[in-house]
Every structure is written in structure tokens, then in C-alpha cells.
Amino acid sequence: MGAIIVTGIPGVGKTTVMEAAAERAGCDIAVYGTVMFEVASEEGLVEHRDEMRRLDPEVQKKVQRAAAQRIAAMGDVVVDTHCTIKTPKGYLPGLPAWVLEALMPSTIVLVEADAAEIQGRRAGDATRVRDEDSLEAIEEHQEYNRRFAAAYATLAGATVHTVYNHDDKVDEAIAQVLPVVGVAA
Numbered sequence: 001m002g003a004i005i006v007t008g009i010p011g012v013g014k015t016t017v018m019e020a021a022a023e024r025a026g027c028d029i030a031v032y033g034t035v036m037f038e039v040a041s042e043e044g045l046v047e048h049r050d051e052m053r054r055l056d057p058e059v060q061k062k063v064q065r066a067a068a069q070r071i072a073a074m075g076d077v078v079v080d081t082h083c084t085i086k087t088p089k090g091y092l093p094g095l096p097a098w099v100l101e102a103l104m105p106s107t108i109v110l111v112e113a114d115a116a117e118i119q120g121r122r123a124g125d126a127t128r129v130r131d132e133d134s135l136e137a138i139e140e141h142q143e144y145n146r147r148f149a150a151a152y153a154t155l156a157g158a159t160v161h162t163v164y165n166h167d168d169k170v171d172e173a174i175a176q177v178l179p180v181v182g183v184a185a
Contacts, residue, residue: 002076003103004181005095005158007083007149008111009141011122013165013173015080017111020170021177022078030074032081032094035067050128053085057092060085064094068102078181079103083110083145083152091144100156107180110149110162115139117167 004027008014015031022029037049040063046052052060071079082094095103113121115138122132133141153160161180165173 003071003079003105004077004107004109005079005081005103005105005152006109006111006177007081007094007145008113008165009082009084009118009138009145010128011118011125012111012113012142013121013170014111016170017163017165017173017177018078018080018109020174021181024174024178025078025181027181028074028077030071030077030079032067032071032079035070036063039063039066039070053087057087057089060087060092061096064096065098065102068099072102079105083108083148084141086141091141091148093148095148095152097155100152103156105152105156105158107159107161108149108153108156109177109180110145110160111165111173112142112145112162113165113167115142120167 006014006018019029033049036052037046040046040052045055045059052063071077084091084094115135118138119133119135149160152158163173163176
């Protein structure tokens with residue numbers, strides 16, 4: 001199996017979908033942001049996970065490298081990550097070449113939802129400190145993710161699979177992911 005990347009913008013529900021699919025498939029899970037947070041915390045760079053996207057892009061790159069090496073050591077794994085990270089300086093690749101080289105994913109799963117659904121989920125999530133985005137900004141971010149996912153797939157020789165996670169239809173989204181992780185839906 002190798003690594004399977006599950007990605008999407010904040011609030012799309014990728015973690016919910018990925019955790020359920022990985023559990024049913026019996027796969028190990030690596031939440032890239034958690035591993036990055038562990039690295040950044042160990043280096044005294046952040047105190048809260050949501051501070052990482054405000055780090056200087058060069059610092060983020062170093063943290064990404066260290067996290068990729070930790071995750072690659074896990075072997076067969078489903079990786080929950082962001083395709084792109086929206087920063088004040090623009091979109092930062094969530095899977096730059098050095099991360100792809102370390103992980104060599106077989107498939108990149110892009111989880112999407114309607115912009116209004118994502119906006120509503122973000123507003124209702126008291127567990128995270130999220131930036132407020134307009135519907136247009138959310139749509140733009142998802143479009144960047146599509147472009148970046150195609151580029152990542154080209155570099156890694158991976159396939160891209162899009163899963164739609166609409167409100168109150170998470171079971172349908174999970175069913176779309178299961179065949180990708182080797183389980184009949």
C-alpha cells in the first residue's frame with residue numbers, strides 16, 4: 001500500500017473521513033499537522049497547532065522535512081494533511097518535493113465540499129482557531145488544491161481521487177475512500 005495521502009482545506013472534514021476509512025481498513029494513521037506540531041513544539045517554535053501556519057515559510061519547510069522523515073519511518077500509512085497552506089505570503093505547498101520523496105504516496109485523496117458547507121463547519125468548530133474566509137476565498141483554496149494535487153501526483157507517480165464530503169453524508173464520503181485504502185465499500 002505505501003502511503004496514501006488524504007487532503008483537503010480546513011473544515012472540509014478530511015480527518016473525519018480519513019479516520020473512519022483507516023479504522024475500517026486497519027491502517028496506521030499519521031496526522032501530518034500533529035507530527036509537524038510535535039516537531040515545532042520540540043524546537044520551541046509554537047505553543048498551539050494553529051500558530052504553525054503563521055511561521056515564516058522557510059521555518060515551515062524545515063518543520064515539514066522533519067515531519068516527513070518521521071512519517072516515512074511508519075511504512076504503510078494513511079496520511080492526513082493539507083494540500084496547500086494559506087499563508088500571508090500566498091499558498092505554501094503542503095507536499096513539497098522533499099515530502100513526496102520521503103512518503104512516495106500511491107494515491108492522493110482530495111476531500112472537497114461546497115464552500116458554504118465548509119464555511120458553516122468552520123464557524124461551528126470551537127476546538128480550532130480558524131481564519132474567516134469568504135465563499136470565494138474557500139473556492140479559490142479548493143481550486144489551488146486541485147492544481148497542486150495534480151502536480152504532486154505527477155511528481156510521485158500517484159493517482160488522484162476526489163471524494164465529496166457533503167453535510168450529513170459523511171458515510172457516503174467514507175464509502176468513496178474505502179476502495180482507495182483497499183477495502184470494499
